[in-house]
Amino acid sequence: MSGIVLSASVRQNLLSLQSTADLLATTQNRLSTGKSVNSALDNPTNFFTAQSLDNRASDINNLLDGIANGVQVLQAANTGLTSLQKLIDSAKSIANQALQTTVGYSTKSNVSTTISGATAADLRGTTSFASATASSNVLYDGAAGGTTAASGTTTLGATQGAVTGNTVTAADGSTALSGAITLLGTTAASKLSTSPADGDTLTVNGKTITFRAGAAPASTAVPSGSGVSGNLVTDGSGNTTIYLGTNAAPGATVGDVLTAIDLASGVKTSTITNGAATIGVASAATPSSVSAGGAVTLESSKGADLSVTGNADFLNELGLTSATGGGNATVTATRTTSSASLGSLLQDGSSLNVDGHVITFKNAPVPGSSNAPAVPSGYGVSGNVLTDGNGNSTVYLQTGTISDVLKAIDFATGVQTFTLNGSGGGTLATAVGQAPSTINSSGQLKLSTGINADLSITGTGNALSVLGLAGNTGAATAFTAARTSGIGGIAGKTLTFTSFNGGTAVNVTFGDGTNGTVKTLDQLNNALQANNLAATIDANGLLTITASNDYASSTIGSTAAGGAIGGTLTSALTFSTASTPVQDAVAQTARANLVSQYNNILNQIDTTSQDSSFNGVNLLNGDQLKLVFDETGKSSLNITGVTYNSKGLGLAALTVGVDFIDNAASNRVLTSLNAASSTLRSEASSLGSNLSVVQIRQDFNKNLINVLQTGSSNLTLADTNVEAANSQALSTRQSIAVSALSLANTSQQSVLQLLR
Template identity: 85%
Template structure:
């Protein structure tokens, strides 16, 4: 029973073999297993948390843990005993700290990799009583952990210290260049280093903030913050100058507190560089890297063709390396080269279509001229001058792989030419449409004129059948009377 209690409280741990056999051992060197002697049970708490046992009163009394009786529940507690440097008397199991977006978790257990503890999981490394993923997220183990382990975990989160994993559960601990690790003085006061990546911001759950004295004088604050400062050798008040890069706006950047036009944060720096087609990043070691934007990814900063050299009054604080030449992404450039081939194929089709746009030997898309005559004398006519609208006539040239479409800027130049060609075609289509309207109007006019002339001609040549029938009848009657008169005369 005592072993079961110790396993639940973390005083002892168990490793289970593949055959189902459990090996039980004390969790850490400071833990003592519960025991019984002369009928008296001595129950130990772990160093990571106070012990609390809840059960039926009669049952706990029979174990000698309480004098209460009855069927109701009773609680038996044992306060953890710790050394002066242990976290067990301070931080509750399960508490967390969130440091600049990285999470530090406190756990009542021995550090993985220690005696009778599980092995260090893959992708993590153990340093002292801190288990870290190498990216700033850590777990501090309370059973043997100390305040120094908490400071180390905070430094991992801020980038003040680094822990490079070696793949076997360990790693290399180092303090970043120019940084000072957080510490605790003889009076128990914590000195936290903010790092260079961001102003320090710590929030927490459980009692971690108050236990470490980060909850303010009243102990009720929900966050602890500290601004980065520019100490000896800092860059506050210094100015960087950027000449025009690829036609961008030259800019001077002065570092300071973020007011009166000065730059304090990385976002403010990038806002200043945006108009000059540049962007900046800062790594965990505080290294500032200025790069081109994606639009001009193929350009080199400081080159004679692109400009964009960097200078200023930072020679005593920062050293700028020679600008690196752009490195092409093979997969991306292969895709862009295929687009270049497709574009060139379309230009060939444009040339073929323009060449074949001929009717009756006249091709208005190949510079020919068409003259339309509207009357029999040739005095009324319309002349239409053709255009040469093959790919060259439209201002479109064949592209070269590795030069055109290599970045967004090169692509935008081609798009500009395509938009200009599209506008040119629309203008010419409008002109041809206007000429077509004139031709249709004259065609309708000539049709109507022909109808009028045919009607007049018919009026001049065709006889009135009623009149001519009446005249024929009159002549016939006259002839009949004449015959009758001749007969009478005879």
Template identity: 80%
Template sequence: MSGIVLSSSVRQNLLSLQSTADLLATTQSRLSTGKSVNSALDNPTNFFTAQSLDNRASDINNLLDGIANGVQVLQAANTGITSLQKLIDSAKSIANQALQTTVGYSTKSNVSTTISGATAADLRGTTSFASSTALSNVLYSGAAGGTTAATATSLLGSAAQGSFTAAAAVKAADGSTNLAGTATLIGTAGAATLIGSSPSDGDTLTVNGHTITFRAGIAPTGTSIPSGSGVNSAGDSSILTDGNGNSTVYLGSTGTPVATVNDLLTAVDLASGVQTASISSTGVATIGAASGATLSSIAAGIATIKSSTGEDLSITGKADFLKALGLTSATGSGNATLNVTRNTASGSLGSLIQDGSTLNVDGHVITFKNAPVPGSTNAPAVPSGLGATGNVTTDGSGNSTVYLQAGTVADVLKAIDLASGVQTFTLNGSGGGTLATASGQINSSINASGQLKLSTGVNADLSVTGTGNALAVLGLAGNTGSATAFTAARASGVGGINGKTLTFTSFNGGTAVNVTFGDGTNGTVKTLDQLNTSLQANNLTATIDANGLLTVSATNDYASSTLGSTAAGGAIGGTLTSALTFSTASTPTQDAVAQTARANLVNQYNNILNQIDSTAQDSSFNGVNLLNGDQLKLVFDETAKSSLSITGVTYNSKGLGLASLTSGVDFIDNAATNKVLTNLNTASSTLRSEASALGSNLTIVQVRQDFNKNLINVLQTGSSNLTLADTNVEAANSQALSTRQSIAVSALSLANQSQQSVLQLLR
């Protein structure tokens, strides 16, 4: 080939064509690879720099898998902690259920002693209560001048009956004779026995609040007599009475009248208390004058109306009827009233007690009644369940009735003493009984100045209230006479344990007790609340019953502990133990039902611990378990200079500080249960702390994972920027080189044409 000689133009065109072919090949290579630098020959600097960037991106990309696995390991641990926290919460619920269930002991360990007279308000008790004396205002008798002091025998009612005597004789209806007691209330017109104005069927008289009713016909007999009522057993039997002052007077008929003026007067006396009626079981009323009483009467047409000594008399009825008896000067069909007042005298109080008045003494009721005392002459028998003493009947429990017709100041004092407990009355079942003064007490009395000396008794402070005028008459209504109560305090001694001390050594780690009993000031203890405040810090509590039995017990928290034992402490001491006899500390008595329930809770708790162990064991990913003590190391860069090491924990039940419980040892009382709760709360805090640490580490790993992904992108982008070709430029170059190649081929062809011309000459 070297022997071939090419012309200068041919060779030049050939070289140009070769150069174009080389450039075209290079351009096509760049288009096919997308890179402008495919080898170190293209651009050594860019080639090796891009290769370095690609290598680093590859190395970091290889680390991403490890980081992703680390994220999952952390997620698995976090999932495990979440489940463990729920299990811990379930265990807490079981422990709280143990706290809320019945205490596991029916009787807790305790010591007790009886303090005489002690109450919750004053634990000191009392050596004794003394009856003090309270004075009333001065009581005066009814003697002239009103300055004579009353005495024990002064009557509560009047010394003599009140009396009203008509001003003139009353004539019979015919006007020829004076009205007599035997005159009938109704009769044939014109008869000499007829009163000027006769009562009609249904008419009434009201006497001291009692009712006298007039009825036509005759009184009932036999079984027709209403229950509880009786018909007069004497005379014409025209009076039916209930024995309480209410009567019915049967008039008979116009042709056969039966009721007389004397019957009417008897009915008035029954209502006023001048006469009394005793009713038998067969309906017979035995009527008689009250002891010492003068009956109302009529003689020679002049009526004399008597009040009882126990109450003023008030008669209200039709004016014409009362005028016909000479009791009023009023006339007409309307009502008129006759009042007969009692008179005071030296033998009675200056003010007389009204019928129906009451005294309430320490919760017991004393009633004043206008009647002779039951069991006296012509008086009804003593009611069943009561006993009579003097002019007083009593139920033996402090409730009494004082009868005004013969009652005295001494009878009132007796009734007050029966109510306060200064005196006692033992019923004998036959209307009597035995009156006695309580041991160490002094009966109430009246002094020479006329003041009541009321003994308070020892049962309670004296409190007297009243209705009617009893308080005022007895000088118990205060200086102004308007007070509604009279009170006086008992004398009391200092509490029996005043100044004594009580000590308890520390019980189950509590604060030792050292208290002194006193008035509640300067650090002394008086009330049960104050004692409990001192005992509370030593896990003890105290109670007292109505008999003064003081009991100091272990609280529910330490129901299983024994006071004074070596293990628990709480030994009792102090000067109080020498003054009083304390019981030996009792051992707690288990409640079988409650302990069974608590044992079931122990089993439930232990099952939870088993689940905690298995959950911690299962919280792994790809063989790594951060809750079972494994460690995790994550490398974040290709040089291993940036890394994160995470040390695992052992969070099974033991690792969390939780131990299996034992029936009969754990959950047996609140203290044991609270100890478990404390451990659970600590475990819960530990889990929360570890969850926070895992969360922080997970955030770090996830941030670094995202950083590496972005860094790989940056490295790869930088590498591409150094080696990638511009396809637009290379495509244009390819088109240009193709055109150049075509032109070069044509030029080469033209260059060869001159030689062909020479060849034609040779032919």
């Protein structure tokens, strides 16, 4: 072919056509493969870099299967832990059933001794008591200076207080006020200018006086328990209704108002019989009155100050206040003390509670006295004291004395007795071997405690402070004093128990309950509780020390349990030999069944831990798991398995007759179960942490593979838009080259035509 001679134009067009064909072939290859670099000849750098990236992505992708298997291994272990926790909870339920089951012993180990005369309140074996004497603060009478000692005759009441109003007149303005002046009426000379309206009231020392229109009812029409006297209806307790009558037939008078006030204050008394009230003046009392000049004088009683509250216009009408108007005003009259009375006066209604008995102080004359109500049925009067014969009394302030108070206290403590005779009287006697309470020359009350109980006095009102019973610690809330007691042989003796089943050793000394000594059963039990022991005492003084329910199977003083008894008390009293506990067959059978159930749970724990595997790897049976996260093997995670069968969790099979036999044995099992439960929770937390790490690395590797593959593609992939355009351009170029080659050939053919 070397002999063939082509023209320059043909040769040039032919070369151009060959170049276009080569380029077109390259472009078509790129379009068909989608890559711009298909071999190292295309672009050595991009080709080998992309190949390296693809190789790494492939290596990492090969690791994903192992990581996925690792996740499942961890999931299997976590599922096993969850099941083991449920089994542990079931075992706890069985142990708790053992705690709630009847104690497995009908009789627990105990030691006992008899203390003559001992009670739960006093274990010392007190056999007798003597009355002691307690002293009050000094009491003074009302003599000037306030330093004169009171005596037994010093009265509780005082000199009556009085308040005298202004001189006033009747409605005519010239007739002097008198007790006969009516509250209503038609004649100005015989009535008040301002009178109360129906329903108006006066309040006198807490009692109520009510004004009513119309005439007083007949004795047959008054409420039960009340009585009528003239224009007054009274309930016998100081509450009174005053009937005003009418203008045409006036009823109530100023004298009636003063009588009602005196009934409320205690200056006057009423005795009610078949609906009729007989009103009299209390002993040695001065009633309220109206002077000849028309001035009203209100008197307090001896037992209480006077306080009258009512309509200001009405009290002004009586000359008792300068206040006017429809509102209320108050008028008072205060008692005065003297050498015959206490310097401090008792308040009406105050009380003392003495050893559970109540002494009440009342502003009234003594029942059965002159102009006073009769003695109530079931009560008796001794001096100025009304008593029920059982230690509850009322001391009457108007004529009562210090001696009466002491008598009432002695009734409450049993130092003195008053045997009722059924007619309002009785027989006063002093208990054998005791002395009544007195007041000494210095003015101190000398209170006998009696032998029935230690003296305890509390009060209401001002009774405690007035009588100098401001508390033995000055708290002014109570006064106490102990009897003199004849102590049994264990006072000062010490009882000891060595540590019983790991409890706190006991070392108690019997005494009065102070300074760390033990007196009561409660105090002894407080000391024994920490040593797993308890004490009881019966009516015969039999003191029994018993093992607690938790250690019902243990014998007190045994080598295994401890709790040996000793101390100086054992030399004064003889304790029995510690008894051995007696099993309750029914209860022990129930506990034995629980042991069997518990052991079945342990078997399930063993099989569950063995079955918690995946693909031959069991992290709960001691296997190890290694996971590789990168192609070099430098990034990895080693997870060491645990052995969580029953033995690995610290749980051992129980033995019938040894375990669950008492609460302590059950609690030991519960302790082990709680520890196992904590272990499982800790391991679950660790597995969860590892699973999180593995899942994070799994996601990381997936994302990294995508990054590597994307990088590889960026280096080798062709831009199909560009290549398609190139293909079109090269096709056009090829067509043009063919045409040019044809033109070149045509010129040569023209020369051939000339040669012809």
